[in-house]
Amino acid sequence: MALLRGLLTRLAVLAAVLAAVGLLPWLAARDPALTVLRARYPGREATETALASVRADLGLDAGPLAILRDRFTGLARGDLGTSWVSGEPVSATVLPALGTSLTVMAAAYAVVLAIACAASLPALTRAAEGRPARTGGIAVAGLAALPEFLVAALGVALFAAWLGLLPAYGFTGPEHLVLPALAMGLSGGGVLARLARDAIGAVGREDWVRQWRTAGYRRSRIVRGLVRRALPPLLPQLAIIAVSITGAAVAVETVFAVPGLGRAALAAADAQDLPVLQACLLLLVGLGFTAGLLARLAANRLAVTDTDAPAAPPQTGTRRTALVWIACTATPLLLALAYGLARTGAIAPGDRLAAPAAAHWLGTDELGRDVLARLGQGTLWTVGAAAAACALSYAIALALGLAPRLAHPLAEACNSFPVAIAGILVVVLLGRGQTGAVLAVTAVSWPPLAAHAASLTAQARAAGHREARLALGPSRAWMLRRHTLPLVAGPLASHAGLRLPGMALGIASLGFLGLGAGPDSPEWGASLARSLPYLERAPLAALAPAAAMIAMTLAVMAAVSLPRRRRPRTAKRPAAPRRGVPVPPD
Incomplete structure (x- = not known):
């Protein structure tokens, strides 16, 4: 029931966003007819007659309710509409961009999983052997929290401008995929690695791990049990990282000039090409919603009910x-x-x-x-x-x-x-x-x-x-x-x-x-x-x-991460005896 309620809420929020995009011609500070007129006819004067002609051509004179009705009806039929600026079908622009963005996002997610797996293997080995798992320090946690656009800018500076090892712009070959994938997946991989090590360390302190080790189970069997036990609380984080990757597509694709959905959405917003913008946002937000729903389904399927949730990891460092x-x-x-x-x-x-x-x-x-x-x-x-x-x-x-x-x-x-x-x-x-x-x-x-x-x-x-x-x-x-x-x-x-x-x-x-x-x-x-x-x-x-x-x-x-000082507990002074009440002997 909770899963169905969450799905309906997500669909309602997505519909509200699409409706807000459809109402932007009446809500925006700029007149979209003026923007479209300048894009289609650069030398034409923006007279009231010309603007009225553009509004009639775009269908804006029919009113917001008609626009919303036609837009949702078209989306139900799979019709994304026609671009206001180019006059071409939106699908001709958005679908190739979707393929490019999915390629970059898949590579970024592979970077996330590779970093998390590489960082989790030592923690799994230590937990299976009964030793405490080590967590990352302040530097690792801080660098993992850096935004993708900053990692992209630093990647351009280091690997493209100074070392000349990788191309900085374009998307014509596999070599153009390296820097965008690293920029979009590096911080997410650091976050997931830190959370995975913390979860493994918490599970490794549970009683069943010591019992399995005492019973003579092989280390590989204990490692599989640790993964099975630590995975459910990490699945929602996978959904959050997927959402961050879809959002990072806007900045990273802009930095590296990748012709994907993020760059197309930014260009459509600048040109007020609302059909293209609506299609790009529908796909980007839909990808985030789908990732969250799949992660929640997987978490429900793998949830462990016979044990308590892992305890919070202890603070590290001095x-x-x-x-x-x-x-x-x-x-x-x-x-x-x-x-x-x-x-x-x-x-x-x-x-x-x-x-x-x-x-x-x-x-x-x-x-x-x-x-x-x-x-x-x-x-x-x-x-x-x-x-x-x-x-x-x-x-x-x-x-x-x-x-x-x-x-x-x-x-x-x-x-x-x-x-x-x-x-x-x-x-x-x-x-x-x-x-x-x-x-x-x-x-x-x-x-x-x-x-x-x-x-x-x-x-x-x-x-x-x-x-x-x-x-x-x-x-x-x-x-x-x-x-x-x-x-x-x-x-x-x-x-x-x-x-x-x-x-x-x-x-x-x-x-x-x-x-x-x-x-x-x-x-x-x-x-x-x-x-x-x-x-x-x-x-x-x-x-x-x-x-x-x-x-x-x-x-x-x-x-x-600053550890709090624990104030020493001082013994309470005994209250002064009331008059007439004898003091008990020591």
Whole structure:
């Protein structure tokens, strides 16, 4: 029943997205007729007669209900419609792009599984022999959390621009598949490897492993049992990684000029070619939904009911190591921020792409502006926008979490939308800008927070002392304010704070794709995209924002893994004896 409810919720959310795309001509800030007129007839003046003719040709004069009816009827027949810009069938553009994207995604998923399997084999061997499995350190966890567009940019810089080992652009042969597959699968493989090692370590501490080893079972048999026991909690993570790969297609295909669905969706959004955009989003989101559904079916089939869920892995590392990581990563960002606030980003054409010197410690960019000053100013742009998105996500999650029956299915369905797809929709609706980037990141950040808030609300309502309070007859508002919110607001705020660096990287990814901050802004993603063409002449202009993103991620990972000091328990002093009460002897 729960599986059917989840499927219906996903289909409803997908239908709502397609309906929103169909209504974009009446909701968007720009008139699509003007965009289509400029694309079809570049030299024609945008008069009211010309625009009315384009609207009639596109069928916009029939009204939104007729557009939605025709669009859904066509999709039910397998007809994707006709492109507004080229006038050709959408299937002629989208289906070849789908084949290309599926090829790249399959290669990326192979990278994910290869990394996870290679990292899990030592953990399986140690667990089968009765030794504790080792987990990755702070560096591995931080690098695994890096976004795909940053890995793609660094891959272009290292393997294409400097070493010349692999091609940077195009998609004509197997050699063009290596860098995109690595960029899309490297971070997901690191995440899955870390989770797999943690799950294997937790299963290896269960009693049945020791009993099998004592009974003389072969190590291969114990390894198969470990895999069978540790796999079910990992299957939902496979679905999440599949969703992230579909979202990464937009950025990675844009960086490497791969003619896939992501690049086609971005181009259609820029041209306001809504039939092509709707088809691309239908396929991309459909792939994410399908991956989530298959993973859930597999998890239900492999679920183990006779044992408890694996316990959370113990924290690794020492407090001193985590503090060293925090100092080494956060201090340069704070110094760059102070330097950027003290300097100006004035344009100096005579100092274009200058090397590092005393006047400009990291050199200058393509307009002669100080790279370090722009980096510090970009910290405010990126982290400030992420803080705004974090606050909005927290407010939405807190409001929805008070209704757990509504929050859980909505969070599960909306969790299948990558940030790039949300950014495309927001850009078509509101136009490019930092405000749209904040809203797009908020749209994909509230689902996990809402699911957590719903769980906290359910726990608060199941508390035993709540029934005693209800017996006194308080109002619902009083119970909400004095009982439920204090138990939900604090832990949810901590969870939202942990997601702040991911939101900052989401803001940077939209800026990198040109969907967020303007190209001249100091925002990290926009600065990285603007500096890539000058990578060989001024590498620090591109590497500085990339290093800032890595440093921010590592700093937060170190802060999260910081072991808490346990305060020593002090013996309570005996209460002073009341007058007339004898003190018992020692």
